[in-house]
Amino acid sequence: MPAEMIPLTQRAGGEILARRGAEPVTVATFLAEAMALAARLPARGPVINLCAERYLALVGFAAALIAGHTTLLSADRSARRVQELVASHGATAIIGDNPDATWPLPCVVPDGARADAGPVPAIAGDHLAAIAFTSGSTGLPVAHAKPWGSLVRHAEAAAHRFGLRHADGPSATILATVPAQHMYGFETTIMLPLHSAAAVYCGANFYPTDIAEALALVPGRRMLVTTPLQIRGQLEAGVALPTLEAVISATAPLASDLAAQAERAWDTRVLEIYGATEAGSLASRRTLDGEAWLPYDGIAVAIEDGAAIVDVPGLPHRVPLADALEALPEGRFRLVGRRSDVVKLAGKRASLAGLNRILCEIEGVRDGVFMAPDDIEADPGARLSAFVVAPGHSPEQIIAALRQRVESAFLPRPMLMVPALPRDALGKLSRRALAALREGSA
Numbered sequence: 134m135p136a137e138m139i140p141l142t143q144r145a146g147g148e149i150l151a152r153r154g155a156e157p158v159t160v161a162t163f164l165a166e167a168m169a170l171a172a173r174l175p176a177r178g179p180v181i182n183l184c185a186e187r188y189l190a191l192v193g194f195a196a197a198l199i200a201g202h203t204t205l206l207s208a209d210r211s212a213r214r215v216q217e218l219v220a221s222h223g224a225t226a227i228i229g230d231n232p233d234a235t236w237p238l239p240c241v242v243p244d245g246a247r248a249d250a251g252p253v254p255a256i257a258g259d260h261l262a263a264i265a266f267t268s269g270s271t272g273l274p275v276a277h278a279k280p281w282g283s284l285v286r287h288a289e290a291a292a293h294r295f296g297l298r299h300a301d302g303p304s305a306t307i308l309a310t311v312p313a314q315h316m317y318g319f320e321t322t323i324m325l326p327l328h329s330a331a332a333v334y335c336g337a338n339f340y341p342t343d344i345a346e347a348l349a350l351v352p353g354r355r356m357l358v359t360t361p362l363q364i365r366g367q368l369e370a371g372v373a374l375p376t377l378e379a380v381i382s383a384t385a386p387l388a389s390d391l392a393a394q395a396e397r398a399w400d401t402r403v404l405e406i407y408g409a410t411e412a413g414s415l416a417s418r419r420t421l422d423g424e425a426w427l428p429y430d431g432i433a434v435a436i437e438d439g440a441a442i443v444d445v446p447g448l449p450h451r452v453p454l455a456d457a458l459e460a461l462p463e464g465r466f467r468l469v470g471r472r473s474d475v476v477k478l479a480g481k482r483a484s485l486a487g488l489n490r491i492l493c494e495i496e497g498v499r500d501g502v503f504m505a506p507d508d509i510e511a512d513p514g515a516r517l518s519a520f521v522v523a524p525g526h527s528p529e530q531i532i533a534a535l536r537q538r539v540e541s542a543f544l545p546r547p548m549l550m551v552p553a554l555p556r557d558a559l560g561k562l563s564r565r566a567l568a569a570l571r572e573g574s575a
Contacts, residue, residue: 137258139285141167141195142327146250150326151188152306154336155350158188163195165247170196172248173241175226178202179264181218181238182314183210183229188335189243190313191323193228194263196243198281199254204228204263208314208558212236222264222276258282258447265316267410277411283447284324287413290429290446291320292329294417295356295379295404299330305354305378308334308347310363312558316410317383321358331356341370348375356380361387362560364395364403377401382420383408384559386468392420407468412443412452416466425465436460476505476517479542488517488543495534498523500554503545504567519545520570522553 144150146161170192174180180197182204184190197204205218212235218224224238232240256262262281266274292298297305307325311318326333338347344367348355357380359367364382367374368391377399382392383406392403407426408414415434416426428434433444441454457469474485485503492501500522509515521531528548535544555566 136260137282138255139258139282140253140255141198142253144327144330148330149304149332151191151332152334152336152351153188157332158335161250162247163192164250164253166192166243166245167195167199168250168254169246169248170228170241170243171199174200174202174228175239177225179205179222179224180241181205181207181215181224181227181229183207183215183227183240184243184313185210186230186335187309187313187322187333189230191326191333191335192243194323195327197228198256198260198262201260203261206263206265206314206316206319208312256281258285263319265319265410275410279413280447283413283445284320285328286431286446287320287429288324288328290431291325291406291414292331294429295381297325297329297331301330303353304330304332305356306332306334306351307356307358308338308344308351309358310338310344310558311358311360311384315384315559316413317406317408317559318358320408320414321381341367341372345372345374348377351375354378360384360560361391362556364391368394368398374399379404381406383414384561387420389420396421409452409454409456412445412448412454415443415445424467425461426468427465434458434464434466436466441466476509476543478509478516479540481540481542483540483543488539491538492519492521492531492535495523495531497526498531500556502554502562502567503543504564516546517543518571519548520551520554520567521548522551524552526550 144160148160149157150160150163151158180202182190182193184193194204205224215236227238227240229240258281260281261278262284263279264276266276309318309322313322322333325331334347336347338344355377357377361382380401380403387405395403403420405418405420406414407416415432416428418426431446435442436458441458443452445452456471459467459469461467470484470486475482488503503517503519505517506515555570556562
């Protein structure tokens, strides 16, 4: 049976797909650039999309689809990571806007050339459009296949949930502080512009002042796509923001007090997306409305003994999640935590996420994280370690504060005081980065 063919985009040629600073880019211009870039790609793939500029990342992804390739999504631009993708997935080229001489692959640079676009290309729904990777926070990054049809259905469900369809009023512009190569950023700033009525802002927005200035350039409805870490940084900077229809957060649970601060400071709604790299975005909630998550239309979450299995449109199989969920009425659910997050020491159990929260609530601690050794299940003498950013404080002071709230078995040994944690652009920490930090502090 022939595969379903789905257009690259269902938007009209004159619609605005992206904004590069103050300059709008129409769908027609985007398609012409993607067609020209597709003709320059190698005859076989897959390709790695390492474009830092969001519009070029969008053009690169579309070009790879048109050429029949699979895109490997990587926010890690290091030569080591590129070599890993060559070895594990047979990557043949890089699409990038800032070539690095250390990369072990040829780099095709989007140059703005345009071809006669012709009709909008259609892509087979079962075509392997992208491979996304977990952050590696609990080990090595794990690959997850993303068929084109599933990506489109996710985008359509998100557009419906967040009021981004053509039927939902004037078009909106999404400004994101997350990389296009992370699954959250990919879905919201690559797929949504292709299959909703939203445009994506593609200028620089690294600092809080950049974000405020960028939003001021954008007309009409504005949505800020970001993370809890970046919300906190924006609030602490005290930079006023133009009117926002909504702030959307993901990558980690958002504390209700932080959401309340953001809603007061920016006179907006703060919404959250729940998802996982293996399944994509699955549900949303307004943080201040409580713990319940409402699945997107078409997403079915089954919970069996705390373990969750998801039916994802466009995927041929059900997807097990690493999180423990609790079923609630009307199809909603509550996030209990990661099933791998619980550690057992001296006959007692504790959640690493809970320990991290306690650590970061200590006065003077700006950031901190607990880390369990790889052999914690096998070694009776294994102990947790911790990395702490607390200028002017000693390990003994932090331990004394922890001792008042944490069982002695879970007190970190050792505790390393560091100037900063090696968080990525989404605020995540990988075991590899923490191990390197530990070695450097030894």
